[in-house]
Amino acid sequence: MTEPQRKLHLNAFLMSTGHHEASWRLPESDPLSSTKVEHYQHLARTAERGKLDSIFFADSPVLFGEVGRRPAGKLEPTVLLTAIAAVTQRIGLIATASTTYNDPFNLARRFASVDWVSGGRAGWNVVTTAGPDAARNFGVDDQPAHAVRYERAAEFIEVAQKLWDSWEDDAVLADKAEGVWGDDSKIRAIEHEGKHFRVRGPLNVPRSPQGHPLIVQAGSSEDGKKLAAQYAEAVFTAHQTLADAQAFYSDLKARTAAVGRDPEGIKILPGIVPVIGSTEAEALKLERELDELIKPEYAREQLAKTLRLAPEDLPLDRQLPADLPSEDDIEGAKSRYTLIVELARREQLTVRQLIGRLGGGRGHRTFSGTPEQIADAIQDWFFAGAADGFNIMPPVLPSGLDVFVDQVVPILQQRGLFRTEYTESTLRGHYGLARPENRFAGSEGKQLTSIGSAF
Amino acid sequence: MTEPQRKLHLNAFLMSTGHHEASWRLPESDPLSSTKVEHYQHLARTAERGKLDSIFFADSPVLFGEVGRRPAGKLEPTVLLTAIAAVTQRIGLIATASTTYNDPFNLARRFASVDWVSGGRAGWNVVTTAGPDAARNFGVDDQPAHAVRYERAAEFIEVAQKLWDSWEDDAVLADKAEGVWGDDSKIRAIEHEGKHFRVRGPLNVPRSPQGHPLIVQAGSSEDGKKLAAQYAEAVFTAHQTLADAQAFYSDLKARTAAVGRDPEGIKILPGIVPVIGSTEAEALKLERELDELIKPEYAREQLAKTLRLAPEDLPLDRQLPADLPSEDDIEGAKSRYTLIVELARREQLTVRQLIGRLGGGRGHRTFSGTPEQIADAIQDWFFAGAADGFNIMPPVLPSGLDVFVDQVVPILQQRGLFRTEYTESTLRGHYGLARPENRFAGSEGKQLTSIGSAF
Incomplete structure (x- = not known):
């Protein structure tokens, strides 16, 4: 695991004023930043200055209700990342989108469009969206069962990838002299007929710079790991201990190999919240100050919902009740539970x-500490078979990203663990992943003569 | 109709190499421009240099099949307009999106997001998407009937507007000292229960700079006019003669008044394809050159589909057959037929x-002519009660937009018919339309305590 050429991959997971729920209350924070495109454009430029692989936004098509607690509501990620694409050159752009509450045709097109607009920097974090509240924004009373959501997600990705392949790379002839723009033998209806979707195609966008936008996955339940092994090219995951991270890493690499994929083709990135100080004491002080700004009544209510309890079942100064449901009885966010x-x-x-x-x-x-200690923590897991890189979750923004980029990244670069310049121009390139072949290239295409009916 | 302060509104309707189907074959044209964001960013900056109200992209979630004939496939408009928003300051940005093949929650959120990212410059051209080919990309074999599509469109707009009003403008307190970010009595579940949609809400984005993105409509069928009278704030329409345009204009203004709206609140913009030369002869020569580049076999096939005939029923040098279906029997694009x-x-x-x-x-x-003649044509319809402005459709891009902005706009400005500087910063501002009141402001809100279930 220690061959010298192996490099870390670093993704910046961005969220309004930062990942710490009380970050918005700090004097430095702009509590209205969640709707300000300039805020995110600035963060993206900082990440690009640090030569990070990518930035990422989580998402769910629902308002989480504790609007008193912390900044709530956010810009739709494909829109926000497109606005960022226009003011950056190299950094990858990963948007979360739900397979439960989207149509494959529209979403595949949107990601292909972001890939075109960004010159090949688009990634899609595939989520299945837990919870009845999201369902009720889409005309249904409750979420589909966990297994059904993941089954739909797998078929959704299949349809999207077929649509992304519905144009061959050389389908556009642009022959002005002959007056022939496209070669319709290289643009195919996909005629998908599955359990969840019937989609004719082709897509109405030519094949994008990356061929397929990068597929990212973040659920660590049994169903989530199966989906990741089959389709994911990067995985965001959460672990508190090295042993857990190592077990997850080796399990997912083995599952990926077991379905016939190269385990190098899936990059596993645990999350880390780096609380950085010039001394360890300063870092711990910042962490403590942040924690003291948390209003426990909000947080307890949230915790109670996650645990399927009433808030009054959770006295603040006692441990959790002994009798809690098992993961099998939880229909959403299983692994987080x-x-x-x-x-x-x-x-x-x-x-x-x-x-x-x-x-x-x-x-x-x-993880709270000095830049050196943060770099050590990253290096340790990287060399211990627990990570191909990290999902960096600054507790406070913009300062937490600045200090990571300006003080931690240079240490990782000096150690030869991280790039000092971008060598590639696409998100796939940064992650060392090949551009996918077109699955239909060379096959007999369905002619499109029956499609098209408007001037 | 001739009071001096009344100003024209001008929208640039943009389409790859231009509206003329053979424009891509000209030496100046880049036939690959439809996927190049720089091409569109350049066009938008040109339109902004001309102080135009807005730019606009048509759209349909289907590939029209005659890919040999002209550039086919295009970037999804909310993505493309967002990339344009990032490099412009004032010009309005109108994206087409289908009410038949989208969900109101996702689409309302996307337009609110574009409105935030652009600082209040987003508009939504509401279309119902005719034709079975689009339907087959969404798991259905044929389009819903025309009347059903329009009924769904009306309810879709209602839901979107409710969602846009689900946050009051002052819902965000951002009280750092007290640790209270949002006021949940000012953020409401909309609890919409209609014939086509059940949507709980609230939206997961704060109310956007314009309150509601501008609603634009472009169908001129009976159902389309009813929808426009009820909801539209700008209307794109197609007329070949002054008399037709006058009849449409007065009819739609009267319908708008009849539903209790101010007729000034709906801006009617007929399309015009200006073929501009330094002399009339030069303009006619350009028009002829373009027409000679059309390959008639492609165009005849398209015409035959529109008329529900076989291509061989349409000999090139004869007039149309006498016996054609009536508009009542046409299920899509009725008024165009x-x-x-x-x-x-x-x-x-x-x-x-x-x-x-x-x-x-x-x-x-x-309309082919000199800049002066084009300006006259625009002025004549504007003063004759046929138009509040025009939808400018350059036959060739970028040159057709450059010449319009550099040679026609200054004449309209000298005549006092068009702004010489932007005076407003939002799309509504350019069109002289007020920011909508929030329909829920001050009412008893549904509390959101039951929403939210994820850390």
């Missing part, structure tokens, strides 16, 4: 302490 | 001549 319960049990945390830990990273690993 | 048939009958055109006329503007009015 288990992580929270195990964290509380392992470290014998009171509800108040647990809230502090979750407020920083929502289950991701918070 | 009638316009084409009436144009052919009125001017006794052969199929070849009709193809030339349609190849330039697809049913819109082509």
Whole structure:
């Protein structure tokens, strides 16, 4: 695992004023930043200055209700990342979009469009969207079952990839002299007929610079790991301990090999919330200051929902009740549920302490220390078979990204662990992944003569 | 109609190498421009240099099949307009999106996001998407009936507007000292329950700079006019004669008044394809050169589909057959169908001549002349009660937009008919339209306490 040429991959996971739930209350923070494109354009330029592989936005088509607690509501990620594409040159742009509450034709087209607009920098974090509240924004009373959501997600990705391949790369002739623009033998109806979708195609966008936008996945349940092994090219995951991260890493690499894929073709990036100070004491002080800004009543209500309890079942200065449901009974965010319960049990945390830990990273690993210590923490997991890189989740923005880029990245570069310049221009290039072959190239195409009916 | 302060509104309708179907074959044209964001960013900057109100992209979620004939496939308009927003400051940005093949929650959010990213410059051209080919990309074998599509469109707009109003403008408190970010009594579930949609809300984006993105409509069928009278704030329409345009204008203004709206609140913009030369002869020569580049076999096939005939029923040098279906039997693009048939009958055109006329503007009015003559044509209709402005459809891009902006706009400005500087920063501002009141402001809100379930 220590051959010298192996490089880390670093993704910046961005979220309004930062990942710590109380970050918006700091004097430096703009609490209205979640709707300001300039804020995110600035963050993206910072990440690009640090030569990071990519930036990423989480998303769900629902308003999480505790609007008192922290900045709520956000710009739709493909829109926001497109606005960022226009003012950056190299950094990859990963948007979350739901397979449960989208149509494959529209979404495949949107990602292909972002890929064109960004010159090949688009990635799609595939999520299945847990919870009844999202369902109720789309005319249904409750979410489909976990397994059904993942089955639909797999078929959705298949349809999207077929649509992305519906134009061959050389389908456009642009022959002015003969007056022939496109070669319709190289543009095919996909005629997909599956359990969840019937989609004729072809897509109405030529094949994009990357061929397929990068497929990213972030669910770590059993269904999520199966989906990742089959389709994902990068995986965002949450682990509190090295042993858990190593187990996840080797399991997912093995599952990927088992379906016939190269395990190098899936990059596993655990989340880390780096709380950085010029001394360890300064970092711990910043962490403590942030935790003290958390209002426990909001956070307890949220924790109670996650655990399917009433808030009054969770006295702040006691540990979690002994009797909690098992992951099998949870229909959404399964792996996050288990992580929270195990964290509380392992470290014998009171509800108040647990809230502090979750407020920083929502289950991701918070690590407080000097730039050198953060670099060590990253290097340790990277060399220990726990990670191909990291999903960097600054607790406070913009300052937490600035300090990571200006103080941690140079250490990783000096150690030969991270690029000092971009060598590639696409997101796939940054992650060392090949441009996919077109699955239909050379096959007999369905002619398109029956499509088209408007002047 | 001639009070001095009344100003024209001008929208640039942009399309790859231009509206003339053979424009891509000209030496100046880049036949690959339809996927190049720089091409469109350049055009938008040109339109902004000319102080135009807005730019606009048509769209349909289907590939029209005659890929040999002209550039086919295009970037999804909300993505493309967002990339344009990032490099412009003032010009309005109108994207077409289908109410038949989208969900209101996702689309309302996307337009609100574009409105935020552009600082209040987003408009939505509401279309119902005719034709079975689009339907087959969404798991259905044929389009819903015309009336059903329009009924769904009306409910879709209602839901979108409710979602845009689900946050009051002052819902965000951002009270750092108290630790209260949002006021949940000012953020409401909309609890919409209609014939086509059930949507709980609220939207997961704060109310956008314009309150509601501008609603634009372009169908001129009976159902289309009803929808426009109820909801549209700008209307794109196609007329070949002054009398037709006057009749449409006065009819739609009266319908708008009849539903209780101010007729000034709906801006009617007929399309015009300006073929501009330094002399009239030069303009006519350019028009002829373009028409001679049309390959009639492609265009005849397209015309045959529109008329529900076989291509062999349309000999190139004969007039249309006498026996054609009536508009009532047409399920898509009804008004365009009638316009084409009436144009052919009125001017006794052969199929070849009709193809030339349609190849330039697809049913819109082509006008060839000097800049002065184009300005006269615009002024005449504007003063004759036929238009509040025009939808400018350059036959060739970028040159046709450059010459319009550099040579026609200054004449209109000298005549006092068009702004010489932007005075407003939003699309609504350019069109002289007020920011909508929030329909829920001050009412008892549904509390959101039951929403939200994820860390």
